Amino acid sequence: MGKWTQTVTAKVLGVGLLALLMTIPLLQVRELVRERQQLRQQAIAQIAQGWGGKQVLGGPLLVVPTLREVTPAGATAPQWQAGSESILADTLALDVAMSVDTRSYGIYSAPVYVATVKLAAQFRAQDLAQFRRSSDAPWQAGKAELRLALGDLRGLQEVGELRINGQPARFESSADRLGPWPNVVVPIDLDALGAQSVDVQITLKLAGTEALQLLPLARSTDVKMHAPWNDPSFIGAALPLEHAIDAHGFSARWHLLDLNRSYGQHWTDRDDVCSALAASSFGVQLYQPVDVYQRNVRAGKYGLLFIAMTFVAFFLFEVLKRLRVHPVQYLLVGAALATFYVVLLALSEQIGFGPAYALAAAAVVLLVGGYAMAVLRARRAGALLGGVLGLIYAMLYGLIAAEQYALLIGALVLLAVVALMMYLTRRIDWYAYAPASGEPSAAIMERS
Incomplete structure (x- = not known):
């Protein structure tokens, strides 16, 4: 041995x-x-805390309060239950121009951006009338709200323009949420509009860190995006139909239909669409190819x-x-x-x-x-x-x-x-x- x-x-x-x-x-x-x-993720979180995190931007959403009668048998007085119905736009167009910078926290750094977003959406009068007729609860159309979902409200730097049917309006803060995302809202009286379509134009500046994703909240969604970043990573439920990358950055274009997602043009507060909304998001991540x-x-x-x-x-x-x-x-x-x-x-x-x-x-x-x-x-x-x-x-x-x-x-x-x-x-x-x-x-x- x-x-x-x-x-x-x-x-x-x-x-x-x-x-x-x-x-x-x-x-x-x-x-x-x-x-x-x-430690790097903690540093990025610190940067995002003062600048804005990974952003998600939805299109404008019409939310109409409802009153549903729930009077039990034998009751002497009618009883009502408050609810709401959500309606998506027929068309949504977004033009997103991103300016990109790098912010540091200690020895760590992360790409940050300010996105200038021009948004145009239209809610068809035919859709509003159809959804109102088919509803099982009376609409309180005079108390409707136009809501805009944002991933991180801290990053909303400026609302340059908000017009509804050509008339100026102003967003207000709200405790309501669209799935996991907070909203800003503007009241809208659908009864006063009568049989008109609802046209919305919004211009805003949105700050965020590392990624920007969008929600296809329309029957037809068109998105154009460009930024001076040479290493974009296209993420989410849909890849761009067209994209170009050169020394000056990237540009991309998406086109999505309501047939490409798993939720419809209309739902009530009793419908659970949170996971479907999250799964439909798409956009870009500012990828860092030299991640040590x-x-x-x-x-x-x-x-x-x-x-x-x-x-x-x-x-x-x-x-x-x-x-x-x-x-x-x-x-x-x-x-x-x-x-x-x-x-x-x-x-x-x-x-x-x-x-x-x-x-x-x-x-x-x-x-x-x-x-x-x-x-x-x-x-x-x-x-x-x-x-x-x-x-x-x-x-x-x-x-x-x-x-x-x-x-x-x-x-x-x-x-x-x-x-x-x-x-x-x-x-x-x-x-x-x-x-x-x-x-x-x-x-x-x-x-x-």
């Missing part, structure tokens, strides 16, 4: 066990990345693989060059490799991911290469190991940068590494004793 523990096979198993042991600091680093991500935390997470996923590859390189030098490396020395090299991810995270928050990666990789390559020169007692071997480690980090950066082809590249690199290991170890006698320092192994003696 004592002799078996001195074999090359036992050495391989020991090196594998040490590599697995390095998953402990790697998991700690991954937890550190999550903690920093949470996403890249740090991706780098950490390959941590165990690259520590194992480095250990394999040390092992091959140990066996093929008749050298001896102590397990503690493997652990010190593994600790240096794990430290790379901490240094990368700390630097990338300050100077960006690319420069941070170059500095952290160079520091670890020099550290491990210099240590290898001392351990292996050979400058050439240490320099070669440093070069191999540098190549490993270059491959890792390629995997991180190639977002869509990372799996393919990683699989090919892994296949090539396994093939190289099989070639270099094809003549090793795995039953041979591990060589003492300066003593040739049986496998190498056979080759000589």
